[in-house]
Amino acid sequence: MSDGKIIKALSGFYYVLSGDQVVQCRGRGVFRKRNVTPLVGDYVVFQSENANEGYIMEIKPRKNELVRPPIANIDQALLVFSAARPDFSPQLLDRFLSVVEANDISPVICITKIDLLTPEEKKKIEWYIDGYRSIGYKVFLLSSMTGEGVKKIFPLIDDKISVLAGQSGVGKSSLLNSLHPKLEIKTADISDHLGRGKHTTRHVELLQIGGGLVADTPGFSSLEFPEMEAEDLPYTFPEIQEYGENCRFRGCLHINEPGCAVKQAVESGDIRQYRYDHYQDFYLEIKNRKPRY
Template sequence: MSEGKIIKALSGFYYVLEGENIIRCRGRGVFRKKNVTPLVGDYVVFQSENETEGYIMEIKPRKNELIRPPIANIDQAILVFSAARPDFSPLLLDRFLSVIEANDITPVICITKMDLLSEEEKKKIGWYIDGYQSIGYEVFQLSTKTGDGLKQLFPFIDGKISVLAGQSGVGKSSLLNSLHPQLDIKTADISDHLGRGKHTTRHVELLQIGGGLVADTPGFSSLEFPEMEAEDLPFTFPEIEQYGENCKFRGCLHINEPGCAVKQAVESGEIRQYRYDHYQDFYQEIKNRKPRY
């Protein structure tokens, strides 16, 4: 028996890194019976049939996992959003942030394609950037065409396992190519007809970037809250959690409760209105979610 880390999942095979060797493995049938799927990032025990092939026998306990993208044991999530083509979406970014926070993963925000903006458009994006930075998030403004901002990102990658996530067409693969040109990952232009990106990444894979591992993932345009309860939501908005400590009632959900310090902070401008609006939207979505049996 040997141990290693799954660095790629493709067509029913799991590619396990052991030292400098990569062994292509299949999962045992017992995983299907238990409705457990090995994920990229999993630490596993495997049995080799030869030097290149084997079977995964055991999945070690995970410190965290994501459903979309399907990946485990992540230190941080690099959330890639474009300034244009497709347009910057604070609503989608806040969904990503909420789900990432709920999984105790550190988020890092990267806004790409800044070179496509006019000065006036940069001011508008800058207003959002200032807001996220005031909450405590690291935000990078990048351009893979000019190279602006790329060097500042490397220290945040070194020594960590990161997942690169974001909507299709925002430039995730272009960003990876800029950070590590030898990768030569396929990229595609935005569809003018659909107004969104074409999916160029078809599977999840951990790639060596600088001194860390980074997962490129298939793009997607929505995130659900399958595991989160309404009571958990305030803890996924750092500023709401902070001001919520001063609420009149313990367990305040900051919706209709009297003496709510969060609503007062929204009214005074200490919490941005759009962030609170998104919080309310997510709260209603969770409350209206059909129970799973």
């Protein structure tokens, strides 16, 4: 028996890094019976006679996991959003932020393709950036074409497992190629008809970049809140959690309660209106979610 970490999952095989060796493994049937699926990032116990034939015998407890993309034991999420093509979406960014906050994953906001912006468009993006930085988020402006800002990412990923997340076409693969040119990850153009990118990454894989491991993940355009309850949502918005401590009632959800300090902060401009609007949207989505049995 040996210990290792799953660094890639593809076509029913799990590639386990143990020391300097990568062993191709299958999962035991008992995992299927328990409805448990090994994930990239899992720490596992496996058995093998050679590098091509192994079986995962045990999955060690996870500190966190995401469903989309399917990955476990993440230290931080690099949320990659494009400034243009596709257009910057603060609502989708807030959804990503809420989900990763709920999973105790540290988010870092990376806004790509800034070389495509006009001066006026850049001012608009910078208004959003100032807002996110004011509530404590790290935000980086990047261009894979010019290389602007890319070097600032290396210190962030040292000694960490990071996941790149964001919708298709925002430049995740291009960013990885800028960080590690030898990877030569396939990229694709944006569909003018659909206004979004084509999926160029087909599986989840941890890549050695700098002093850390970074997951390149299949692109996706939405996230649901399958495990989150409405009572948990305020804790995924840092500014709402901060002002919520001054609400009249313990357990205030900041929707219709009287004397709500969060709503007062929105009215005074201390909390940005669009952030509160997204909070309300997510709250209603969670409350109206059909129960799963």
